[in-house]
Amino acid sequence: MSDLLGELFSFEGLGELLAVPFVQAALLACAVLGLIAGVLAPLIVSRGMSFAVHGTAELSFTGGAAALLAGIGVQYGAVAGAIVASVVFGVLGLRQRERDAVIGVVLAFGLGLGVLLLSLYDGRASNKFGLLYGSPVAVDTADVTVLGVVTVLVAATLAVLYRPLLFASTDPDVALARGVPVRALSIVFAVLVGLTTALVVPIVGAILVLTVMITPGAAAARVTANPLLATVLAVAFAETALLGGIVLSLAPGQPVSGYVALIAFLIYVACRAIGSRRRRPVAA
Template identity: 50%
Template sequence: MSPADIWNSIFSFDNYGEILALVQNSVWAGAVLGLLGGLVGTLVVRRDLAFAVHGISELSFAGASFALLVGADVVTGSLVGSIAAALTIGFMGGRARSKNSIIGVLMPFGLGLGILFLSLYQGRSANKFGLLTGQIVAVDTVQLQVLASAAIAVIAVLVLVWRPLGFASVDPEMAQARGVPVRFLGILFMALLGVSVALSIQVVGALLVLALLITPAAAAQKVTASPVLAVVLSVTFAVVATVGGIMLSLGGRIPISPYVTTLSFLIYAVCAALAGARRRWGSYGRVISPAARERALTRS
């Protein structure tokens, strides 16, 4: 295949306007998932649960694969697998974060089960591939309503517990001493995370879910220390990566996930570069500052 053929398989905008008009539900679904991923991702990064997200996604993949095998609803299977994994990790409490090997056991187990179920499935290969790499270009109105309802429910619960959950995430010992139900909030958040992972898998697939639930929040924290601005930036980055990835994928013949993950990574790379430049210029300014030099000379 020539470089031109490769480029055309990635980007080809013939009849783009007509295609875009047919997938408006998919674009709205991407926006909803971007909003959800940006909000949840902020707390995931703050609670240092990035590795747990990957473990949950593998069991979500197993649940979706089993549902595909038996002819059940794939989203329901994905939700069951995600919530089961999330609650398992949540009931472990703090041990789950200090002993990543426990989560590491869930990952190959879930991936192995998912591959087993897919190998037994005799239907369309595109269905198998979609579970791993994402498939959202065929969202109908009913699916969009279900997706939006689930996302709104998760966001509503997050809003209700945001302050105590944020306090428990930053300083669990002090929160416990102040009477905050740290363990209950941890289990509740893991359940919400399980739902979010299952919904996000529809966009980027089980293998790349971190690009939606981790990367935007990590990028936001690179450029701001403000909790409020970090949430706003995280949501913005996630929506841009998701919706932008969907719109780019309409012009190519490859799955949606490479577009979403690439945009997400580029956003993170720019934020990391800005953070590095700000640190370097800050250090340089402190070194050459006349006031700093005068104070140093006075001390000597």
């Protein structure tokens, strides 16, 4: 690991790489994505939707594979697949006892269909593997446009519904008794998660979506119970993992997803250690 870091920071052309337009576009896309994913992550963790995010990623992968085969923008197919998955999960999987079964069925179907569609694609292999492992440096103008539109939509919805969403996430029974539309909010939140997941897939790949959508929220939950502070920390963790992963991957030219996952995991381990230390009883 030390040799790898030494190779990176001794690489004289790193500054030149950071000045390349497509690298800058990737950094901008990841910065925006880290903001939205970080805001959603604590809510996802508190609502117990980690498995749902994984299932949504598989349907987003399927939609991207279908778009790749049809010769249209992968990002459009990924968004369409994620929306379908989120609606299915929101409508059919609202009951806790049904949720895992519904997600498991849809996840298996999406993954199998996506693999089949990729096998029918005769184009570049990098396009195929990009859906699985991510390729942030392949972000183009169309991707940034879709990212911007979806980000504005998600941010605007969260600005209006954040308080009732937080209430419904932390104590759904009391929220329902107080007249909060828990069912409708569950569907809306599932769609927001689906849209954000669709943006994550082309960058870090369907396999490591949980790294961005779950780990920052899980790490923040280990060190604070304050919702606002947890959100701020989750955003900081997501930004660190995404932007740091890109920078670390530039010099050695390795897939960025591994670096993003490594940074996020180290953050989680550190937060878990801090949380355990705080909860340790003080000897009299």
